[in-house]
Amino acid sequence: MLTGLPAGECVLLSEVRTRPHRWVSRPRLIEVLTDLDLLQDDSAPAIRSWIDRGTSQLAPGFITPVRQWLLVLLDGDTRARPRSASSIYVYFGCIRPFLDDWAASYDHLREVTRSDISAALGPLSGSRRATATSAVRSLFGFAKKHGLIFFNPTTGLKARPADFALLPMADEEIRAIEQQADDLAGRVIIVLAAENAARTGAIRHLTLDDVDLANRRITLAGRRQRLGDLSHRALRRWLRHRRATWPHTNNPHVLINDKTAHGTTPISQQFVTLRMNHTGCSVDRIRKDRILREALTGGPDPLHLSLVFGISHSTAARYSAVAEHLLADELEQA
Secondary structure: OOOOOOOOOOEEHHHHHHOOOOOOOHHHHHHHHHHOOOEEOOOOOHHHHHHHHHHHOOOHHHHHHHHHHHHHHHHOEOOEOOOOHHHHHHHHHHHHHHHHHHHOOOOOHHHOOHHHHHHHHOOOOHHHHHHHHHHHHHHHHHHHHOOOOOOOOOOOOOOOOOOOOOOOOOHHHHHHHHHHOOOHHHHHHHHHHHHHOOOHHHHHOOEHHHEEOOOOEEEEOOEEEEOOHHHHHHHHHHHHHHHHHOOOOOOOEOOOOOOHHHOOOOOOHHHHHHHHHOOOOOHHHHHHHHHHHHHHHHOOOHHHHHHHHOOOHHHHHHHHHHHHHHHHHHHHHO
């Protein structure tokens, strides 16, 4: 790629992607050229082209507000952080059927009413309803903020389904997780969620510098915490396996695989999902159970939960309220 390149000039990304390289991985070549500051990205991001294509197929009165909303999700603004491309794909995929249905009756997004939104969300349940509700609230909130509609029909609409309830994990669920946690990487994921209530993102981005085995401390998402016995044993076993399998890797993250061992990026969300699918449970489910168990054993105190797990006061109050109901039910049965 550098043959014949004038001094001081960079290789164009489009040339890397189009020129055939029989024995070279294009993603790896891009990484090397980027590290050497010899790569110039002259291509438009794929997500922007996807937004243009997807919104151009909408009814005329819906194109502008929806396209501007997606671009703000992508780039962020003064009061909102940029969202990942996967979040944008999911949000637009959720509301695209709604937009097509509304376009059959209305000429513009501003004509959609609260009853239309309720009718669209009615057939959905569980996480699908929660995600679709969040997407609809985001769209109409953006449109109202920027003067594209006269009123926000999603005001007061709850993103969480009404039948959602926090309940402790059953003994059968716990035993199933214990039996399936034979993979060393999967065991680390499970115990960090079970003992430290770690989120998936915090587990994926955990680095070697964040783990202090000697003092039994760990830093998750910027919060330094005590390292429990289960986590301590699981991490020791995994780190021994890591050193034996990839002794020369420069990747600073604790969890790596055959692909990320050759770079410095964290494991993917799919890596975590595939290991949790065997257990029939998610990291989020285990994490919520850990917080709720703390509220049940240590007392339903929102301040205590906020300090221990770094959650917001409103979230801590919700866990505390559920714990109070569960404890009250136990007293009534006794």
